[in-house]
Amino acid sequence: MASTAAVRIEVDGQGRRVLTHPEADSITREQLIERAKAMVPALRERAQRTEEACRLPPETVQEFTDAGFFRIVQPRRYGGFELGIDVLEEVVVEVGRGCGSSAWCLAILGGHSWWSALFPEAGQDLLFGDDGHVIMATNLSGNGRCRRVQGGYELSGKFVYLSGCDVANWLCVGTMQEDSGLDDPPWFYMAIRPNETTILDDWHMLGLRGTGSKSVIADKVFVPECLALPQALIARQEAPGRYLHANPLYAAPMLAFLSVETTGAAVGLALQAVEILDEIATSKPVRTRDAGVTPSTWSSVPSFRHRLAEAKSLADGAKVLLVNDARRLVASMQEYAPQGRKMPAEEIVEYGLSVSRLVDMCVQAVDHCFAAAGTSSTFLGRPLERCWRDIHMLSTHNVYRMDLMAERWSQAHFGLNP
Amino acid sequence: MTAVGAGGIVASIDPNGRRVLTHPEAETITREELVRRARALVPVLRERAAATELARRLLPETFDDFQRDGLFRICQPRRFAGFEMGLEVLEEVLVEIGRGCVSSAWTLGILAGHAWWVTQFPEEGQQEVFGNEGVALLPTGIFGRGGGARKVEGGYELSGRWVYQSGCDVANWYGCGALVESADGSPPAGVTFIVPAAEGRIEDDWHVLGMKGTGSKTVVVDRTFVPDRRAVALADVDAQDTPGSKVHDNPLYSTPLFAFISIEVTGAAVGGALQAVDVLEEMGRTKPVRSRGGGGETPQMQMSLPGFRRRLAEAKTLADAARSLLLSEAHRLIALSAECKAGGRKLTREQIAEVTLRQTRVIELSVQAVKQAFTAAGTSATVTGHPMERCLRDVYTISTHQVLRIDNAAEAWATAHYGL
Numbered sequence: 057m058a059s060t061a062a063v064r065i066e067v068d069g070q071g072r073r074v075l076t077h078p079e080a081d082s083i084t085r086e087q088l089i090e091r092a093k094a095m096v097p098a099l100r101e102r103a104q105r106t107e108e109a110c111r112l113p114p115e116t117v118q119e120f121t122d123a124g125f126f127r128i129v130q131p132r133r134y135g136g137f138e139l140g141i142d143v144l145e146e147v148v149v150e151v152g153r154g155c156g157s158s159a160w161c162l163a164i165l166g167g168h169s170w171w172s173a174l175f176p177e178a179g180q181d182l183l184f185g186d187d188g189h190v191i192m193a194t195n196l197s198g199n200g201r202c203r204r205v206q207g208g209y210e211l212s213g214k215f216v217y218l219s220g221c222d223v224a225n226w227l228c229v230g231t232m233q234e235d236s237g238l239d240d241p242p243w244f245y246m247a248i249r250p251n252e253t254t255i256l257d258d259w260h261m262l263g264l265r266g267t268g269s270k271s272v273i274a275d276k277v278f279v280p281e282c283l284a285l286p287q288a289l290i291a292r293q294e295a296p297g298r299y300l301h302a303n304p305l306y307a308a309p310m311l312a313f314l315s316v317e318t319t320g321a322a323v324g325l326a327l328q329a330v331e332i333l334d335e336i337a338t339s340k341p342v343r344t345r346d347a348g349v350t351p352s353t354w355s356s357v358p359s360f361r362h363r364l365a366e367a368k369s370l371a372d373g374a375k376v377l378l379v380n381d382a383r384r385l386v387a388s389m390q391e392y393a394p395q396g397r398k399m400p401a402e403e404i405v406e407y408g409l410s411v412s413r414l415v416d417m418c419v420q421a422v423d424h425c426f427a428a429a430g431t432s433s434t435f436l437g438r439p440l441e442r443c444w445r446d447i448h449m450l451s452t453h454n455v456y457r458m459d460l461m462a463e464r465w466s467q468a469h470f471g472l473n474p
Numbered sequence: 475m476t477a478v479g480a481g482g483i484v485a486s487i488d489p490n491g492r493r494v495l496t497h498p499e500a501e502t503i504t505r506e507e508l509v510r511r512a513r514a515l516v517p518v519l520r521e522r523a524a525a526t527e528l529a530r531r532l533l534p535e536t537f538d539d540f541q542r543d544g545l546f547r548i549c550q551p552r553r554f555a556g557f558e559m560g561l562e563v564l565e566e567v568l569v570e571i572g573r574g575c576v577s578s579a580w581t582l583g584i585l586a587g588h589a590w591w592v593t594q595f596p597e598e599g600q601q602e603v604f605g606n607e608g609v610a611l612l613p614t615g616i617f618g619r620g621g622g623a624r625k626v627e628g629g630y631e632l633s634g635r636w637v638y639q640s641g642c643d644v645a646n647w648y649g650c651g652a653l654v655e656s657a658d659g660s661p662p663a664g665v666t667f668i669v670p671a672a673e674g675r676i677e678d679d680w681h682v683l684g685m686k687g688t689g690s691k692t693v694v695v696d697r698t699f700v701p702d703r704r705a706v707a708l709a710d711v712d713a714q715d716t717p718g719s720k721v722h723d724n725p726l727y728s729t730p731l732f733a734f735i736s737i738e739v740t741g742a743a744v745g746g747a748l749q750a751v752d753v754l755e756e757m758g759r760t761k762p763v764r765s766r767g768g769g770g771e772t773p774q775m776q777m778s779l780p781g782f783r784r785r786l787a788e789a790k791t792l793a794d795a796a797r798s799l800l801l802s803e804a805h806r807l808i809a810l811s812a813e814c815k816a817g818g819r820k821l822t823r824e825q826i827a828e829v830t831l832r833q834t835r836v837i838e839l840s841v842q843a844v845k846q847a848f849t850a851a852g853t854s855a856t857v858t859g860h861p862m863e864r865c866l867r868d869v870y871t872i873s874t875h876q877v878l879r880i881d882n883a884a885e886a887w888a889t890a891h892y893g894l
Contacts, residue, residue, distance in 0.1 A: 462787030
């Protein structure tokens with residue numbers, strides 16, 4: 057864990073502890089993308105094993121850690137690189153060219169270094185610790201139950217879909233306070249340690265198997281006050297972290313950020329499928345009755361070439377749209393945050409609407425590849441059948457369901473009550 | 475030595491002894507200002523859209539608006555009284571204009587884009603075509619299929635018929651591609667010429683489904699003399715080695731023609747898609763839902779229907795995505811040209827084909843957006859002259875353009891990719 061051990065700890069002029077990653081001043085977007093590109097062959101080679109294990113292999117986690125991928129959107133003060141979400145997405149896209157499950161986990165776990173930075177200062181001190189090494193799995197829409205106790209809360213509940221929980225060192229879940237005595241009880245996002253919970257082996261799904269998005273059970277886990285983030289503050293775009301960190305990124309609304317966060321995995325999968333089809337085109341012979349003389353490969357078949365071009369323009373288009381959305385989020389916050397403004401509800405939902413469009417393009421891209429590749433690509437373990445399962449699985453996520461997003465956006469637009 | 479001509483254009487001689495035309499706004503104009511001007515025209519363009527269709531040409535008053543706002547000068551060299559801005563600025567303007575009138579946006583795209591095309595010609599030819607006021611408005615049939623020419627002393631003798639000459643009614647020049655017979659019996663070579671509008675004749679044959687207001691009629695030229703300075707060989711275009719590409723430093727002018735023209739007018743389609751979304755959004759707030767029991771109480775509007783809202787959101791996200799992709803691509807192409815120029819390289823055939831392929835995706839997203847909006851709008855929006863039915867006809871018509879058809883672009887890219 058060389059890269060985490062080397063974090064420098066100092067006290068700044070205001071007496072605050074500051075963690076500085078040795079690469080904090082030198083790291084660039086280009087370097088991070090290069091590191092991700094270099095991992096693609098190994099990720100492809102491990103993809104089958106990742107699925108079978110239903111979790112990220114330890115070596116993949118180690119490589120992501122060493123490359124600093126979990127620190128991309130993490131505050132510099134807590135040992136992060138504090139780059140934009142666009143950089144995270146570009147890295148996730150490259151990783152997704154290798155393995156969809158690994159990309160999804162990286163997006164969630166790496167993106168939640170941003171989420172950790174929204175907690176109260178004391179909470180962030182705990183979360184980021186002495187090395188700034190946070191790998192946080194979450195179910196933020198969870199419905200746990202908690203009660204007030206001395207110094208904090210006691211949390212219980214079952215939480216589903218915690219992608220990457222096996223490799224996480226923190227978990228964060230949504231919970232309602234049941235002893236508030238209020239008609240409209242307060243909700244919190246609470247951070248707890250994985251070893252305080254039980255992970256259930258219940259992730260047996262169509263795709264994205266390697267994400268290991270299992271259920272977690274918490275039974276009367278103590279949560280200190282500073283690790284309970286009130287949902288009302290998040291909803292009002294008044295997270296404590298917004299006032300702690302100067303970078304406008306930490307004032308971004310949760311739903312806008314989360315909509316963009318995981319989308320790189322979809323784009324990576326679409327690009328992976330296009331690359332696989334391109335490879336098939338020059339290597340797979342066309343079988344014909346009179347074959348045998350000089351077998352021609354599929355690149356000689358016009359309809360095959362058209363499918364490839366269709367898929368490519370969809371996948372390339374999706375990548376451009378994703379990076380544009382991520383950059384737009386960064387630019388919007390640079391405009392809003394210094395003026396203390398909040399992002400309007402309609403604009404927040406536009407991110408969900410937009411990413412559901414581009415995920416649909418990714419699904420179309422993979423479907424074109426699937427149709428062109430033929431039956432031989434449907435053998436279990438073939439990368440294309442895995443891409444197909446992964447992208448269709450991914451498209452069922454609430455954030456990417458056009459039906460939901462269209463309804464939310466149009467209600468916000470026309471000012472209707474949900 | 476300077477002289478101020480019409481429109482405040484200042485003529486001067488630079489240290490290299492070259493005549494320079496400077497537009498009075500050349501130093502001050504910004505992308506934001508141009509987009510603002512385009513946006514300000516939207517209401518009046520919507521008002522004129524039906525009359526534009528009926529006239530089957532860009533209306534003189536719209537032409538005047540575009541002239542006054544400097545919109546034809548966006549990609550034109552500063553040396554010839556242009557603003558010399560990137561292709562993405564032209565596209566952003568076209569998108570706004572297209573929200574008002576798709577035909578007018580297309581015509582603007584062709585004419586403003588072809589001011590760029592003039593920069594590929596020999597320097598003396600550019601001086602002549604841009605004239606004293608830097609006005610070069612020319613539709614162009616670039617490919618050699620429209621006419622024939624033979625070499626004569628100092629130039630060519632050209633004849634032919636060129637179809638689809640968008641904006642020919644307001645043009646002061648025509649671009650005419652032709653095959654030139656060779657003296658030595660080798661196959662004829664494609665050459666593109668520029669001819670004064672006065673030497674051509676318009677045939678009024680533009681009776682079509684959509685894009686009526688572009689007035690894309692046929693231009694006929696009969697045995698006219700064209701000097702060498704107004705000729706560019708297609709072989710030089712293919713080699714990305716046109717005479718004009720060496721005249722200007724800005725990498726904008728070393729962009730390959732076929733990449734440039736595949737983006738040039740796409741903003742019109744995206745504008746059409748956004749217009750359809752605007753129209754549908756308005757209907758959501760103003761069109762009552764008719765029901766059997768309706769009439770008595772306060773009528774519900776279309777926006778109360780989840781199915782309607784769903785279509786609106788679908789159309790919006792398609793149109794927004796088309797715009798986002800278009801502007802990024804326009805930016806990417808010019809950046810790619812700059813990179814190639816700095817490295818002394820040309821764009822590869824595959825890179826050029828990829829630009830076109832991505833534009834066909836932009837068109838496809840635009841078509842889908844209009845289709846969704848049209849479906850949600852209902853039969854009342856199919857009354858002749860309703861902006862929705864016009865958007866549908868216009869954007870579908872654009873999608874039939876040879877350059878923007880995915881079947882063609884897919885094959886061009888794939889054969890380049892596999893070296894077939």
